[in-house]
Amino acid sequence: MSGIVEKISNMVVGEQQAPKVDPSTETFVGSIDQGTTSSRFLIFDTKGEPVAVHQGEFSQIYPNPGWHEHDPEEIVKSVENCIEGALKIFEKDGHSKESIKAVGITNQRETTVCWDNKTGKALYNAIVWTDTRTAALARELKARDGSDKLQDICGLPISTYPSVTKLLWLLRNVEKVKEAYEAGNLAFGTIDAWLTFKLNGGPDKNIFVSDATNSSRTMFMDIRTLKYSDEVLDFFSYEFDLRKVHMPEIVRSADTKAYGQLTSGSLQGWPIMGCLGDQSSALVGQKGYEPGSAKNTYGTGCFLLYNVGDKPVISKHGLLATVAYNFDGKPIYALEGSIAVAGSGVKFLMNNLGFSQASHKITELAETVQDNGGLVFVTAFSGLFAPYWIDDAHGTMFGITHHTERGHIARATLEAVCFQTKAILDAMEKDSGHKLTELAVDGGMSNSALCMQTQADLVGIPIIRPKMRETTALGAAIAAGFAAGVWKDFDELKEVNTAGQTIFEPKMDDASSKKMFKRWERAVQMSKGWLAEEDAEEGKPQAEGEKEDAKKEQEEGSKL
Structure with missing residues (x-):
């Protein structure tokens, strides 16, 4: 794939241009990385190396069991603070902010915000992608005629995961949301749409857009046309007419104008030129540009994306079809397997059970035992996602004996992510007809050598871990960089982030690996039915x- 910049430059360019940059100076791209537990701003050079970064955590709100919320205004403030913090480091190191050509955004997906499009004020906390309050609603929707046809249109099954169930819950249960709906002022969006709206100054500029990698997570978008589907909107409009809800315009992932510009702070006037949902962004950052390439991000949750090329593959084995990226009007698709609990399982041991105050200590604790001691931990805190899609499961431990130690629990927590990753890879092999030869990894849990070796042993292929693992943020920088002309095509990125990678080769014999996985599958079956x-x-x-x-x-x- 080449000529990306030429194609993007043919789009209409707005009145505001990128800041003038002296050709003799270095060139950089900024990246807003808005995640589930923290926001960050990173500044990358043309080699894909971060030269400045600032991170800030924000509040996690759990009003009821299974509920998970964020304050939308706090998210915006955290992003603005991170931009200022990283820029201070950047300039202290002798760089000029004028050398930053553009800013990209990557974000937690599915998380849903409703606001008044006249005032620009959020009407309720953001409902986070991990939230399971809509489990009964999802079952209600699945029971309706025509529910089985939706996945072929939008790529997603009905569950608590997509944004649609969250929006319907808000319409049913939050008076301010219902009032805005009746008045015709209700705006709905995922975090990317909310951020671009607010960073552009809110209702005054009314920049209200979302790229296809995010829009494909709502269930409203036809994955083939990249437009809102009338059939899907009709299905979900049995109680509320969703055409009365203001939804963002779906635009390309790299665009010189669509995302507007920052309207406050030290980078006021700087253009936003790219946007990718976090998992698509990680695939781009891992240079997964060829069909058959794949990455797994071990973050709060765990997300495995497999590039399937320019035609979507609708899974028959519990996976999701999603948009990998759309830089030049020719979308590239991926199969996706998502795991609800990955790094959050480690945090559970730390925060809820008091195992440690540092995440790396969990790996050290797991290394104090030779194996899991027969313990299996199904970490279904938010049900089980791909390929199982069991909304009524709860977290369960099996095989506890007098022999069980804290180390066994720590090891079983890490293994739970590896087991689910294997289940996803098995499903991808069935859907695609091809077996992966290697898997690129990133995210916080990939720092654990024990976890990555266990992963290699279970899936039987090499695990490739890059030295620089800020690949999610790098993907958003690449999207903005393509639009700004920092890079012209994928060939220029071949050597980005290749030095110093670590390869984990499988060491376990096949029989032992199969035995471990069989026990896991049995535990999954036994974890079902609690919420039902x-x-x-x-x-x-x-x-x-x-x-x-x-x-x-x-x-x-x-x-x-």
């Missing part, structure tokens, strides 16, 4: 198909 029973006691509706599934699961469980 609670909903039944509360009189909540259950789809007929799910009743039948529950009956089969009970029968299968009795055989185990």
